[in-house]
Amino acid sequence: MPEQPRLPELDETTLDPEQRRVHDAILSGPRGIVEGPLRVWLLSPDLADKAQALGAFCRYGTRLPPRLSELAILVTGAHWRAGFEWAVHAPIAIKAGVSPEAAEAIRTGATPSFAEPADAAVYRFARELTDTRFVSDATYAAAVEALGTEGVVELVGILGYYTLISMTINAFNVPLPPGAAEPFPHA
Template identity: 70%
Template sequence: MSRIPDIDPATLNPEGRAVYDAIASGPRGVVQGPLRVWLNSPGLADKAQALGAFCRYGTSLPTRLSELAIIVTGAHWRSGFEWHVHAPIGIEAGLDPVAVEAIRTGAEPVLEKADEQAVYAFASELLRNRVVSQATYDRAVEVLGAKTVVELVGILGYYGLISMTINAFEVPVPEGAKEPFAP
């Protein structure tokens, strides 16, 4: 159970209802998890969901790579709801299920593609060390391009916010789903 009561869309004030409707009618098609928590602050929800829509649907990273960055972030934060939503999307987008499971358990994944290696190295190094070595940075720019690396950092930051929201407010995985980071 979440630390904060779930919102009832019918009780939202006009500002909150407008944000709720914008999320529901956007590319997500659903208002769930941390987005529901954010609706307690419609101003935050509005700005964060707009950034999230760009980070998830508008960057130059193909879905396979953005989902890789998202699940690396989710595993780092041990954010069950985020993992529950994004691991299947990543696999459907072409990530190796064995590599995805390795990331979930904290093992080093075997990634065959140079772009996946670059994203994983950059994301995991930044999250673990809070900095990126020059070699990792140079490799990421060589493989992905500078614009894409900037967008990758945006994805990591946004999904860090998502993960912190999930963890701080104890947003559970959907009813009947298994918690991927259970002790």
């Protein structure tokens, strides 16, 4: 990824009223911070408003336990080699119960091993969908068994939302959080 962001740093003192409304909604929500791709989206307040609401649901409101949603986020971030996404979510995923070894395997493109069948089902589903753009009947059935049908619908929502996040990061060269090491140095 090129080193320079494509957009200037957002000056919060110059936000128009609609940008300010969305900014403050994000700030007062479960994230408590407006960073990375959310700052990019503020250039289109309607997009930012709708995307951040979907993101709040995908991150905090699905039936998937945080360990499984964070696992799906890691697979997506690694697929897109979205450094900001990885730098933010890898520590969250590990804290939620994804093993550091599994996270590292995902980051480097290796296949992790999982003790829990639900973790393996989420990983296989996420990898298959992102890598091949389809999901086999066997992978789908394993995901439904682990998560239920509604859980699989929500898993696809998580994967889609974090694909939007990752595309935004990569398209606009969103810089890593301060002090974070580049997780994908050959991206």
